[in-house]
Amino acid sequence: MTAPTTDPNTTTASGTLFEVTEPFVLASGETLDRCQIAYTTYGTLNADKSNAILVCHALTGDQHMIGTHPVTGKGGWWETLAGPGKPLDTNRYFLICANVLGGCMGSTGPSSPDPKTGEIYGLSFPLVTIADMVDAQAKLIDHLGIDTLLSVVGGSMGGMQVLQWAARYPQRVTSAIPIATAAKHSSQNIAFHEVGRQAVMADPDWHGGKYAQQGTRPTKGLAVARMGAHITYMSDEALQGKFGRSLQDRSNISFGFDADFQIESYLRHQGMTFVDRFDANSYLYVTRAMDYFDLAADHDGVLANAFSGATTRFCVISFTSDWLFPTSESRAIVHALNATTAKVSFVEIESSRGHDAFLLDEPELFATVHAFLSSVADREGIPS
Amino acid sequence: MTAPTTDPNTTTASGTLFEVTEPFVLASGETLDRCQIAYTTYGTLNADKSNAILVCHALTGDQHMIGTHPVTGKGGWWETLAGPGKPLDTNRYFLICANVLGGCMGSTGPSSPDPKTGEIYGLSFPLVTIADMVDAQAKLIDHLGIDTLLSVVGGSMGGMQVLQWAARYPQRVTSAIPIATAAKHSSQNIAFHEVGRQAVMADPDWHGGKYAQQGTRPTKGLAVARMGAHITYMSDEALQGKFGRSLQDRSNISFGFDADFQIESYLRHQGMTFVDRFDANSYLYVTRAMDYFDLAADHDGVLANAFSGATTRFCVISFTSDWLFPTSESRAIVHALNATTAKVSFVEIESSRGHDAFLLDEPELFATVHAFLSSVADREGIPS
Numbered sequence A, B: 001m002t003a004p005t006t007d008p009n010t011t012t013a014s015g016t017l018f019e020v021t022e023p024f025v026l027a028s029g030e031t032l033d034r035c036q037i038a039y040t041t042y043g044t045l046n047a048d049k050s051n052a053i054l055v056c057h058a059l060t061g062d063q064h065m066i067g068t069h070p071v072t073g074k075g076g077w078w079e080t081l082a083g084p085g086k087p088l089d090t091n092r093y094f095l096i097c098a099n100v101l102g103g104c105m106g107s108t109g110p111s112s113p114d115p116k117t118g119e120i121y122g123l124s125f126p127l128v129t130i131a132d133m134v135d136a137q138a139k140l141i142d143h144l145g146i147d148t149l150l151s152v153v154g155g156s157m158g159g160m161q162v163l164q165w166a167a168r169y170p171q172r173v174t175s176a177i178p179i180a181t182a183a184k185h186s187s188q189n190i191a192f193h194e195v196g197r198q199a200v201m202a203d204p205d206w207h208g209g210k211y212a213q214q215g216t217r218p219t220k221g222l223a224v225a226r227m228g229a230h231i232t233y234m235s236d237e238a239l240q241g242k243f244g245r246s247l248q249d250r251s252n253i254s255f256g257f258d259a260d261f262q263i264e265s266y267l268r269h270q271g272m273t274f275v276d277r278f279d280a281n282s283y284l285y286v287t288r289a290m291d292y293f294d295l296a297a298d299h300d301g302v303l304a305n306a307f308s309g310a311t312t313r314f315c316v317i318s319f320t321s322d323w324l325f326p327t328s329e330s331r332a333i334v335h336a337l338n339a340t341t342a343k344v345s346f347v348e349i350e351s352s353r354g355h356d357a358f359l360l361d362e363p364e365l366f367a368t369v370h371a372f373l374s375s376v377a378d379r380e381g382i383p384s
Helices: A130-143 A157-168 A187-202 A204-209 A219-233 A236-242 A262-274 A280-292 A327-338 A355-359 A363-379 B130-143 B157-168 B187-202 B204-209 B219-233 B236-242 B262-274 B280-292 B327-338 B355-359 B363-379
Strands: A015-020 A035-042 A052-056 A094-098 A151-155 A175-179 A313-319 A343-349 B015-020 B035-042 B052-056 B094-098 B151-155 B175-179 B313-319 B343-349
Touching: A015 A130, A035 A130, A052 A130, A052 A157, A094 A130, A130 A157, A130 A280, A151 A157, A151 A363, A157 A175, A157 A280, A175 A363, A187 A204, A187 A219, A187 A280, A187 B187, A187 B219, A187 B236, A187 B262, A204 A219, A204 A280, A219 A262, A219 A280, A219 A355, A219 B187, A236 B187, A262 B187, A313 A327, A313 A355, A313 A363, A327 A343, A343 A363, B015 B130, B035 B130, B052 B130, B052 B157, B094 B130, B130 B157, B130 B280, B151 B157, B151 B363, B157 B175, B157 B280, B175 B363, B187 B204, B187 B219, B187 B280, B204 B219, B204 B280, B219 B262, B219 B280, B219 B355, B313 B327, B313 B355, B313 B363, B327 B343, B343 B363
Parallel strands: A052 A094, A052 A151, A151 A175, A175 A313, A313 A343, B052 B094, B052 B151, B151 B175, B175 B313, B313 B343
Antiparallel strands: A015 A035, A035 A094, B015 B035, B035 B094
């Protein structure tokens, strides 16, 4: 669902809207004549604009990382890590979080009207890549008058953007914190995404992507996609610990297809609530952007080339039980960085919670981000 | 798709049909007034009927384990392991393989006609459990005049049946070979099954299970279910090695939603071909039977109780890269057996191929099954 959008460069429930003033050329070669980016900021930009941190959201995240979400009414997705006194300390840093290009929370995407026709784009919206998302963010950073980011931080697809930032704009990135991510999307991850897309496309209410014109929404297909994806965000151990084989509101199995098990009820709930806040076509586009991400392929097949000459300081973080973006993917990033002049620290955090650990209450994550960022900020002379 | 069924106790393309002659009471308390089991046999039953081995198939398998499949035209699903001179040696043993109750290859299931109404059952078919499948097989074994099985063998859901046989009919099972299986379905596995079922049920051609009456088939939903399940049958490493990020029939990405990647093309093919040989409601029923499987729960929560007093010899086998039925599940079985008087050997086989390794060319699997079975057969005086 696209949040209501009004005039560009104004503040709405989606945050602030930034209109890109010139035609925006995408990696595919297509051009968006007009596009806008919805973003929020937290904290105060200092006089020399040296305390800005860009936070990049994951697949189904958005710019509302702190505070009540205008659509769901729930808290922001990274309140564990960001806020006053937290590792992403809004008392010290100026945080910027923008809805990705292709998203559905105010930034231009497939649910936006095509300025050429006035009709909702649907599948006529051009494919966007992680690099396109980052280029749009760079224009936003220009617009805010910020030359250099103290840090770029993000988990999962957010981490892909962090890596892309460091590769594409190394002089503008003092430090980078890619968390639970990879420099390329794996075969297994492409596979899971493809199943999700096929679930959406199998829904007759999808109408070849033209559901806006038909007055329908492919909620069933999108819910199935979300249910499947959600399993991959948790570890086997976490599912076993949280749900096991416990039954939901009953003492015996029903010998039927009700949600007998708590895990079934939980997944159905995840699917049902997701469709209220996310656009099905955006799900197709953003998953595809992740599939296409392969930083080495863009640099003659050598990942280290992506970071050659970088002065950025890196803090790479993974979680032991994350099987979607396993530690081996983070190690590959670290090895590539070690082959350059980059300064790298790497922490594999012991956690049983799987991929979603980066969103949860993980003290070692907090301590790691706090220590690394403080050190970078101290070195840059940012008052604490 | 239900294979054509004719008169009971006759041989058809589905193999031989065995009609259960008395009402069959299920674990749910429901009764099937009539039911039939389609089965095939391979090799020759010896005079004292002591060389019979029951082979139990997995979720989407059937009785056609060797030879050309009557529906797909492909080879049997366990030709790697079974046949003349193979570990399940048809020159020495008499192999029996029956389509499970609830299946769709000739045994009674939701796509069978309800004898009370003449209409296809659909969701009015009662839920069946792994124990029900095993009880139906026991009636077939009675019918064949076999008192004791030299072995019961199976992988995945087949392994669940093996364990259930050993627990339910210990005196009739000389040896048991549960492969790549578990004594209970895990939370994660229930979760994956639930997503598959929701994909089927989201297909409007499913019609609340009454698609036979509507002249439709929920092929899109079932294909999505199969695609998702198929990912879980392979390891991350196997997907990376077999497909990686290789493109399908093209040198560049399409910036669209075609099957750019080989893994996408492969999964779509798996989904499309599956629906030609499997009934959607059977998929719901058989996945549910697996979800409900919890052998310890049926024995006061103590798995060892399921095997108390067993004289069965066990050979438990797992594969290192199987994340759907990981080695820890096999270890739990072994630990329970060790707490009884049972004789157990346990082999964890090094393989990169994930859960499906039990169906593939795995020499250590062949050597293990061959050695174990030969030893059991020698002890029982079966001529080699």
